Amino acid sequence: MIAAVLPAAGVGERFKSKPGDSPKQFTGLSGRALYLWSLGTLAAHNQVNLIVVVVPKLSLDAVQSEIKQNLPPADAQKVILTAGGSTRQHSVHNGLERLAELSEHPDYVLVHDAARPLLTGRMIDLVIKSVTTNGACTLAVAVTDTIKKVKDGIVGETLNRSELVQIQTPQAAKFEWLLEAHRKAAKENFGTTDDSTILEHSGHKVHIVPGSPYNLKITNPEDLSVCQSLASALKQRS
Numbered sequence: 328m329i330a331a332v333l334p335a336a337g338v339g340e341r342f343k344s345k346p347g348d349s350p351k352q353f354t355g356l357s358g359r360a361l362y363l364w365s366l367g368t369l370a371a372h373n374q375v376n377l378i379v380v381v382v383p384k385l386s387l388d389a390v391q392s393e394i395k396q397n398l399p400p401a402d403a404q405k406v407i408l409t410a411g412g413s414t415r416q417h418s419v420h421n422g423l424e425r426l427a428e429l430s431e432h433p434d435y436v437l438v439h440d441a442a443r444p445l446l447t448g449r450m451i452d453l454v455i456k457s458v459t460t461n462g463a464c465t466l467a468v469a470v471t472d473t474i475k476k477v478k479d480g481i482v483g484e485t486l487n488r489s490e491l492v493q494i495q496t497p498q499a500a501k502f503e504w505l506l507e508a509h510r511k512a513a514k515e516n517f518g519t520t521d522d523s524t525i526l527e528h529s530g531h532k533v534h535i536v537p538g539s540p541y542n543l544k545i546t547n548p549e550d551l552s553v554c555q556s557l558a559s560a561l562k563q564r565s
Contacts, residue, residue, distance in 0.1 A: 328376045328377070328431065328432075328433040328434055328435075329374055329375055329376055329433060329434065329435045329436070329437070329455060330375070330376060330377040330378065330379065330426055330433035330435070330436045330437070330502070331369050331375055331377070331378045331379070331436065331437040331438070331439060331497070332378075332379045332381065332419055332422035332423060332426070332436060332437070332438045332439075333362065333365065333366055333369065333378055333379070333380045333381065333422075333438075333439055333441050334381045334411065334415050334418040334419050334422065334438070334440065334441060335362040335380055335381060335382050335390075335411075335441035336381050336382050336383050336410070336411020336412065336418045357555065359397065360393065360397075361441060361442065361444050361545065362380070362441035363393070363394075363397050363398075364444035364445070364446070365439055365440075365441060365443060365444055365446040366378065366380060366394070366398070366406070366441070367397070367398060367402070368446045368447065368448060368451070369437075369439065369446070369451065370398055370402035370403070370405050370406060371399075371402055371448070372448055372451050374451070374452075374455055375405070375437070375451065376405065376433070377405055377406075377407065377426075377433065378405055378406050378407075379406075379407055379408070379409055379422040379425050379426060380394070380406055380407070380408050380409075380441075381408075381409055381410070381411040381418040381419070381421055381422045382408060382409075382410070382411060383410070383411055384410035384411070387408050387410065390408060391408055394406055407425065409421055409422060409425040414518070415520065416509070416512070416518060416519065416520070416525070419438055419509065419522060420509040420510075420513060422438075423436065423502075423505060423506045423509055424506075426502065426506075427506055432502055432503070433502045434501065434502060435455070435458050435459060435499060435500070435501055435502060436499065436500065436502045436505055437451070437454060437455075437458070437497040437498070437499040438496060438497060438498050438499070438505075438522050439496045439497040439498075440496045440544055442544050442545045442546070443495065443496055443542055443543065443544050443545075444545070444554060445539075445541050445542055445543060445554065445557060446497070446542065447539070450466060450497065450538070450539065450542065451497065453466075453536050453537070454466060454497045454498075454499050454536055455499070457499070457534055457536045458499035458500060458501070461532075461534040462500065462501050462504065462531065462532075463499065463500040463501070463504060463505075463523075463526050463531045463532065463533045463534065464498070464499055464500075464533060464534040464535070464536050465494055465495070465496070465497075465498040465499070465521075465522075465523045465533055465534075465535065465536065466494075466495040466496060466497060466498070466536050466537070466538035466539075466542065467492035467493060467494050467495055467535045467536070467537070467538050468492065468493050468495065468537070468538040468539065468540060468542075469488075469491075469492055469493075470488045470491040470492060470493055471488070472488070473485065473488060474486045474488055474491060492535060493538075494521060494523060495538040495539075495542050495544075496521075496542075498521065498522045498523050498533075500522070500526055500531065500533075504526065504529070504531055505522060505525070505526065507529065508522075508525045508526050508528065508529035508531065509525055511528070511529055512525050512528060512529075541557055543557070
């Protein structure tokens with residue numbers, strides 16, 4: 328069985344223009360809440376059997392209703408909800424622990440950011456192929472700009488970009504690997520921003536899967552405008 332965790336519990340302070348604004352994952356993109364884009368793609372994939380969507384505790388009922396209204400019944404039945412934590416790492420851990428409560432644990436689990444709406448079935452195919460072969464993987468794209476380390480506004484070192492990649496999601500691993508890695512990180516108070524680092528911290532090798540420049544993460548309001556344009560262009564091409 329292959330499951331997925333979709334963390335959608337963040338506050339997204341960099342995205343908000345004022346304190347009362349909705350978190351970015353609930354912001355509309357072409358008339359649909361942002362998290363529903365990637366959730367719909369995951370739920371429609373025939374190899375993904377179950378998705379845990381991790382949302383703010385106060386949003387559980389509203390999100391449950393929204394999913395039923397926007398996903399086909401067969402896809403909506405794949406989705407279960409759980410409450411998130413104070414950080415992305417905490418929310419993903421909560422999602423994994425929810426899967427651990429099931430009578431049958433998944434064999435593999437994918438973790439995808441709700442703020443990356445332009446996920447495709449092809450990306451999921453590649454990640455599943457790699458994780459079932461290698462045990463752990465992440466989407467990534469090559470760095471094309473020159474990258475420099477800077478201290479106090481002064482260039483200290485120019486990095487070799489041929490050895491650098493920009494990490495994306497989905498990231499995936501054997502379920503037991505990722506669950507135990509998160510439990511270890513929580514016990515040791517080890518904090519990070521992605522699951523490949525959690526896996527590395529537990530000694531697992533994470534394989535690289537070629538990603539896509541279209542697999543953008545929305546962080547600022549300007550990113551939403553770019554995604555809107557990309558979504559329209561990609562729809563016209565399909």
